Amino acid sequence: MKNIATHAVPAWRRKANFIIRADLAMHGMPERLEQLWARKIDVYTFEICCIPFFTYGFTLGDIVETNAEYTIQKIVEKRGHISLRAAVTRLENQDEIHETLHAWVDSTGLLYEWFSPGYLSVDLPPDARRDDVISHLDSLVKSGEVAIEIVE
Helix, strand or coil: CCCEEECCCCCCCCCCCCCEEEEEHHCCCCCCCCEEEEEEEEECEEECCCCEEEEEECCCEEEEEEEECCEEEEECCCCCHHHHHHHCCHHHHHHHHHHHHHHHHHHHCCCCCEEEEEEEEECCCCCHHHHHHHCCCCHHHHCCCCEEEEEC
């Protein structure tokens, strides 16, 4: 990862009209930032329009407040989305596992973003059945090929 993680194809690109950032130091990545697509609500209030790759505490659709440098300072309103992150752990099989993950996520109809071929973030909207979605990844997780985490 470079010093600034970016989103090439944000989930809600059409809604976004601004770029803000999250300081990743509090998430164990000092001197690194994540650039986030957002919809400006007022001077320092924004709706997140991408699925965060590295931050915790906010997800797609949440309303956040920034400082004058447009760095997120606090969450104003949670909108009920959950992020599922999947990371390929066996890099020697990354291309094959990427194809499997890509076919799976396409079949779900869920919004998703790739940070790299081995790192995927998926949006689970408020009405999604989290356990049903995760169960489709059980075999990859049990085999040790993929690690997943849930961020609310």
